Amino acid sequence: MATTSDIRKGMCIDFNNDIFTIIEFQHVKPGKGAAFVRTKIKSLTSGKVLDNTFSAGHKVDEVRVERRKFQYLYSDDMGYHFMNNETYEQVALSDNIVEHAHFLKEGMEVDVIYHADREVPLTMEMPQYIILEVTYTEPGVKGDTATNTLKPATVETGAEVRVPLFINQGDKVKIEVETGAYMERVKQ
Known part of the structure; x- marks a missing residue:
């Protein structure tokens, strides 16, 4: 049994007959009224993300x-x-x-x-970032590094990501898993 002062990112709690992990939290002490903890929690069984507010001192069941x-x-x-x-x-x-x-x-x-x-x-x-090889994309043109224009590319797992125009087939790219966003080209 833990209280709201023990809440931290990544903590797992039993809440509403489900197991949730804390994604974000913020301790709030308004000028008037009691303090509270505003949280964003994600269900480990269904994947749903909820916003929830716990009053200060509220007891939560921590799951090991x-x-x-x-x-x-x-x-x-x-x-x-x-x-x-x-x-x-x-x-x-x-x-x-x-x-x-x-x-x-x-x-x-x-x-x-x-x-x-x-x-x-x-x-x-999964890891926060992964490195995958581009298996298909339209050919890049020399000098296409000045703009922030993106084009579709298929990586070795079959996923499609948006990459800058200068990326060619066979290049390895670093991708942020959570958003699927291109981060950088990786030197081979």
């Missing part, structure tokens, strides 16, 4: 979770298959647990978050 390193193997009609790097145990995760599956590449390391008491996988987290 464990992060385990897994390696992505493949996907089929049973789900996405991962292997634990230490125990070689394999687990299949369903579509609702795996976010940003279009960026998954064979051999990629991810974190699978487990409910520590029940030994149940709750969600899968």
